[in-house]
Amino acid sequence: MTDNTQPPRLEIRNLVRRYEGRVVVDDVSLRIGAGQVTCLLGPSGCGKSTTLRMIAGVEMQDAGEIHVDGRLICDTVVRVPPERRQIGLMFQDFALFPHLSVADNVAFGLKGAKEERRARVEELLDRVDLLRHIDAYPHELSGGEQQRVALARALAPRPRIMLMDEPFSGLDNRLRDGIRDETLRLLKEEDTAVLLVTHEPDEAMRMADEIALMRRGRIVQQGAPYNVYTRPVDKAAVAFFSDINVLRAQVNGALAQTPFGQFLAPGLPDGTDVEIVFRPQHVKLDFDRGGRGPLPTPSDGVPARGIVERARFLGNESLVEFRMASDGSRLTATVPNVFVPQTGRVMWLTVRRDRCFVFPLGRG
Numbered sequence: 001m002t003d004n005t006q007p008p009r010l011e012i013r014n015l016v017r018r019y020e021g022r023v024v025v026d027d028v029s030l031r032i033g034a035g036q037v038t039c040l041l042g043p044s045g046c047g048k049s050t051t052l053r054m055i056a057g058v059e060m061q062d063a064g065e066i067h068v069d070g071r072l073i074c075d076t077v078v079r080v081p082p083e084r085r086q087i088g089l090m091f092q093d094f095a096l097f098p099h100l101s102v103a104d105n106v107a108f109g110l111k112g113a114k115e116e117r118r119a120r121v122e123e124l125l126d127r128v129d130l131l132r133h134i135d136a137y138p139h140e141l142s143g144g145e146q147q148r149v150a151l152a153r154a155l156a157p158r159p160r161i162m163l164m165d166e167p168f169s170g171l172d173n174r175l176r177d178g179i180r181d182e183t184l185r186l187l188k189e190e191d192t193a194v195l196l197v198t199h200e201p202d203e204a205m206r207m208a209d210e211i212a213l214m215r216r217g218r219i220v221q222q223g224a225p226y227n228v229y230t231r232p233v234d235k236a237a238v239a240f241f242s243d244i245n246v247l248r249a250q251v252n253g254a255l256a257q258t259p260f261g262q263f264l265a266p267g268l269p270d271g272t273d274v275e276i277v278f279r280p281q282h283v284k285l286d287f288d289r290g291g292r293g294p295l296p297t298p299s300d301g302v303p304a305r306g307i308v309e310r311a312r313f314l315g316n317e318s319l320v321e322f323r324m325a326s327d328g329s330r331l332t333a334t335v336p337n338v339f340v341p342q343t344g345r346v347m348w349l350t351v352r353r354d355r356c357f358v359f360p361l362g363r364g
């Protein structure tokens with residue numbers, strides 16, 4: 001865990017990278033402690049891999065510094081070469097050497113006496129549960145097994161930092177969760193600081209102690225997965241993790257009036273256009289009782305009438321799309337289990353007010 005009296009295992013300060021005058025990494029700073037996993041999460045092209053490549057030392061930054069355990073390893077003057085940074089790498093195309101056995105693949109980056117190297121190889125293969133395949137060749141292994149060999153190879157020289165770029169995206173869906181969990185366990189045991197790049201929110205939520213949400217070269221939000229999910233900085237940050245519903249309103253007396261009642265809009269001047277954003281799973285549904293719905297409550301606000309436009313069963317949950325009676329706008333609700341009401345049916349919708357976010361229009 002992070003020890004505040006120690007410098008972080010990896011610290012990058014104000015990294016900048018430009019290609020042909022275009023800034024693709026824009027003032028990125030991060031601190032990662034030993035044993036901590038930080039996920040750099042963002043859409044394709046936002047600059048995640050470029051950040052990783054600069055830390056690995058295969059690409060030079062235009063500005064900014066990289067420190068390992070408090071020691072400067074790279075700025076625009078000092079430059080420790082990649083092979084001396086004690087950084088392990090694991091990429092999607094993990095590329096084991098096809099002509100080398102599993103043992104030789106894992107031993108590849110190891111120095112020291114032959115017996116010591118062999119002991120380390122055996123220890124790691126045992127821990128990824130592949131000792132029985134020590135003499136096999138990569139083509140004799142499944143994708144998941146190859147991935148575990150790649151992990152053992154990357155960890156063998158005891159890197160202080162592990163950089164992983166979409167390491168699980170080549171794997172079958174059914175294998176992925178198990179391998180993620182296993183990888184995480186091993187990385188924690190080795191006390192490595194991990195920076196994992198992904199564009200998949202589920203992966204980041206599952207793996208990360210901390211998520212750094214990146215967009216157009218910048219880190220827009222950073223924190224524990226729970227905080228990033230429940231206290232997003234803007235609409236795009238909500239939308240990155242799930243589908244969203246959006247209501248438009250105007251601020252009057254620090255309040256925004258909607259068909260679901262008033263929402264607080266503290267600090268925003270009168271006349272500001274705002275968006276109230278919430279996830280489909282935070283919409284609650286009630287049946288119509290002779291034109292009446294549920295009573296308003298402080299937690300769910302005022303109910304509003306909606307007409308079912310479409311309903312689909314998705315397996316664990318059902319997705320119900322509504323046209324709102326008040327203004328014809330469309331909202332989506334997800335409800336657990338099977339709930340497939342008929343098109344045209346009238347229902348009452350309420351929203352979990354503590355799960356709604358109010359943003360000035362245009363933010364994110």
Ligand SMILES: Nc1ncnc2c1ncn2[C@@H]1O[C@H](COP(=O)(O)OP(=O)(O)OP(=O)(O)O)[C@@H](O)[C@H]1O
Nearest residue numbers: 019020024042043044045046047048049050051199
């Ligand atoms: N060598 C290069 N020359 C010019 N532009 C580049 C180069 N490498 C990357 N870029 C551009 O920099 C931007 C960031 O690329 P980067 O690979 O870091 O994004 P990413 O977030 O990792 O995306 P992905 O998940 O698709 O790999 C992209 O617009 C990309 O086209």
